[in-house]
Amino acid sequence: MVTIKDIARLAGVSPSTVSRVVSNHPRISEETSRKVKRIMDEQGYHPNVMAKSLVSKTTHTLGILLPRPAEELFRNDFFGEVLRGIVTQATRMGYDLLMTTATSEQDELGTISRLVRGRRVDGIVLLSSRRDDPLIAYLNEEQFPFVLIGRSESHPDILMVDNDNVRAAYDAASHLIAQGHERIGFVSGPNNLTLSHDRLRGYEQALAEASLPKRPEWIVEGEFLQESGFRAMSLVMSLPERPTALVVIDDNVAFGVLRGLAELGYGVPDDICLVSFNNIPLSELASPPISSVDIGTYQLGYSAVQSLLHLLQGERIHHNPIVIPHRLIVRESSIQQARKRS
Amino acid sequence: MVTIKDIARLAGVSPSTVSRVVSNHPRISEETSRKVKRIMDEQGYHPNVMAKSLVSKTTHTLGILLPRPAEELFRNDFFGEVLRGIVTQATRMGYDLLMTTATSEQDELGTISRLVRGRRVDGIVLLSSRRDDPLIAYLNEEQFPFVLIGRSESHPDILMVDNDNVRAAYDAASHLIAQGHERIGFVSGPNNLTLSHDRLRGYEQALAEASLPKRPEWIVEGEFLQESGFRAMSLVMSLPERPTALVVIDDNVAFGVLRGLAELGYGVPDDICLVSFNNIPLSELASPPISSVDIGTYQLGYSAVQSLLHLLQGERIHHNPIVIPHRLIVRESSIQQARKRS
DNA sequence: CTGAAAGCGCTTACAG
DNA sequence: CTGAAAGCGCTTACAG
Structure with a gap:
């Protein structure tokens, strides 16, 4: 595995400089940048995502909890289509998607809190809402960024994307x-x-x-x-x-x-x-x-990710809930x- | 965010000890273990997954590349069902699933190599195989652990799960x-x-x-x-x-x-x-x-993950390809x- | 424009 | 059974 240090050594610069080249830091000379980039290419260098996450405290990953088939929520066609919307927009914005599922209803909170407390993901997409959904209450209380595809009566202020x-x-x-x-x-x-x-x-x-x-x-x-x-x-x-x-x-x-x-x-x-x-x-x-x-199933997924990313980037949310036309x-x-x- | 150091300080032990308690190290006294665990509970401690990955060089995550709709491979019912099999078995074994998609065919190799070189995942599930699939050639050459749901003619030695x-x-x-x-x-x-x-x-x-x-x-x-x-x-x-x-x-x-x-x-x-x-x-x-x-669509997904995890755990693969009955x-x-x- | 140093949160030989 | 230390691969003030 080739690391930033290897590149630094080969290029005759410091690791800091290589890091700056990778992140397109403005105050790097054209020349250094070119040299470092050439060596990165030659060596097939790819930044280690975990290391980057550890220091930046950001994962560029969104989490999604699969509805459990036991709950019969698993509407295949809806699910496939909404997922396509979610993945497409996430990918377009440079985010990956982490998918988990709970083995039982009691397990749901544990599963989601593993993502949240373990800092596995930057935000979460919730796929459906039960009335008084405990997951919504939890995420809301933790102040963890998330978006609900659907509507919550008990928590009207969370980010929602829904039909009317x-x-x-x-x-x-x-x-x-x-x-x-x-x-x-x-x-x-x-x-x-x-x-x-x-x-x-x-x-x-x-x-x-x-x-x-x-x-x-x-x-x-x-x-x-x-x-x-x-x-x-x-x-x-x-x-x-x-x-x-x-x-x-x-x-x-x-x-x-x-x-x-x-x-x-x-x-x-x-x-x-x-x-x-x-x-x-x-x-x-x-x-x-x-x-x-x-x-507009695809749109539901697509817009959900879009607004979640807005939230993560600290932009003002203008409309909430976002209503996808039917x-x-x-x-x-x-x-x-x-x-x-x- | 509460870290291993906080717990160590509160418990009056060293971070090493806390780490050992977390991973159930055998040579830790009952008493210390109990005390540390109590404090972890009180503080709501969750290990930082990124930090753990960085040192252990393992992510407990499997990657999956979504077939692109542009390729018309997107058989919704098949896909939803196979995914259910994949996620279920992965979750059961303590693995998460990272999902990405390529925006174009040229982009596919780049997308998968981001996962591989960036050490985002421990292994990869490939969902379908074109003849002479460049992804298979790449993963095989990189010697990265993966399983193909399907069959490859050009690479008969890779791990495969398929129907006859x-x-x-x-x-x-x-x-x-x-x-x-x-x-x-x-x-x-x-x-x-x-x-x-x-x-x-x-x-x-x-x-x-x-x-x-x-x-x-x-x-x-x-x-x-x-x-x-x-x-x-x-x-x-x-x-x-x-x-x-x-x-x-x-x-x-x-x-x-x-x-x-x-x-x-x-x-x-x-x-x-x-x-x-x-x-x-x-x-x-x-x-x-x-x-x-x-x-046996669900089985295809389920077995694929199962054998991929065997591979990751260094177990001998007895049957290859694994044939799911029809x-x-x-x-x-x-x-x-x-x-x-x- | 660039480097040395500290640090992200964890693990793991090594020593005791 | 436990701790001190080094290190995983990266980033980022700070200093020059």
Whole structure:
């Protein structure tokens, strides 16, 4: 391993000078700089990142805690896409990404505090928020820089990047109402997620505004899994009075809903319409193609890193939360007139 | 930030002793150990990871290079699942994961060498292999510990975890042959991937063994995208002589194939049968459900980390490559007798 | 513009 | 069983 001392010796200068060349210090002569750089190239010198971190107290690394599959939060398509946004922007800004996961819920705090107290990372990206999330409380108390992709009710002052999920669900429900539906159900996600709550609220607002009945039995809580959507249908469709349209929390769940309805002999959109969220590529390929709210998943990740880096660089944060725009993509699943028999 | 010196002072011992307590050195008295540990707890002491790395020359971190979306290698479902396997096993063994991505192909070597020369990581997991992959050549030459999820033809001695893709494709094609098909096509992935080649070879072997014609125009190269499958169909199905069955390289591509066939007015499995790879959850929910070869994606990631850690710990590697078993899951898409009209 | 020195927080022979 | 000392590879006031 070639170190700064080797280069110094070979170049006939001091280690300090080599260090200054590496960091483009202004008060270094053209000539010295060129010579040192040539020798670094020849020797294949790369600065030791650990040593640099130790003295600079900065790692140029962001931490990310993987949601645990046990929690069923693992929405593959969402996750892959948001991660792509995160990694892309981090890399572009010269940051690496350190990924860990907790083996259990009790372990989560320990895992994150290893990153924080061990000074492994400069900042942390949190991927989702439960209501009263202990991780948020911890990071906030430690005053450790972090950004939440999502929204925290208990800590409104932390850095957040989120959709306007209330409005997004309001838009989804309103679209169904505009189609003439009066009995609209909601297939939700885990009840302890802020996301589920916000979308439920938007759904309820739209119903209230249109003076439509809100029926508790039409609201089913589940997980971000196809099975959840599937099971929800056997519940909802066995009711004496059934909804004619559904707002579904996630495209994957919507696939399960679709299959559940098919098995029960209901057609979409003929018998029942639906709108879901995320607009994953496959939603366009489902039969029928699913109307879905595009939430700008990649943007969520990208912007989260962007604002976290602003925070780290001590820049003023102008907008908080940062709201990533959503857009309802209407497809066949929610348009009864436009139906095609297959 | 509380350091080892603070603890030493508070406990009335030397920093060396504290260090030994932290690392469970055997020759430390019960009593001293207890006292030091109590004070560490009180003070909330966490060892500085960077400092430890600097002297131990080990990071307890594995590196992973994200495939670039530009290369269209980004098979979301595969990627999420393999990553889950990687992170789970790494975490279980006390390792973190450092993730970077290259912004361009030229940049890849630079990105990986930053990890290697900068001593950021102890080992590297490579996620896919192109034929004559320059990253493999580089890591091999540097003698840096790494594992490839996939197979390298040019470097047969490196550590590899892979499916027997030749056999997997052979099984897929044989299944179709057993159903009585004689005209079988192959919708492949990017031609520069070893994966595509291996599966093509298996497909060809099965045809040859059954003395079936191999028609070049029935073999379409594409990407791991739905669009690829979609476009492949307009090509293949416009031929004067069309295949009656298809082996498709990836479930996502198969979704595109399915849509392409539907738009052209062909039914699956009535007019054309298909089998694909990966067995992602949605393949079961497609209409019709898609027969797919389960390649044990999670296992691939999990085993890759496991053997990389063995390598790092200097253990003898017994089997190389490690072969993760595959299994063909037969569903409606490849069984004409069992068809259901929808 | 450049160098000598101290120090980042830890580990580990060496000596006792 | 424990401590003093040297050192991991780098940075950065301080002095010139």
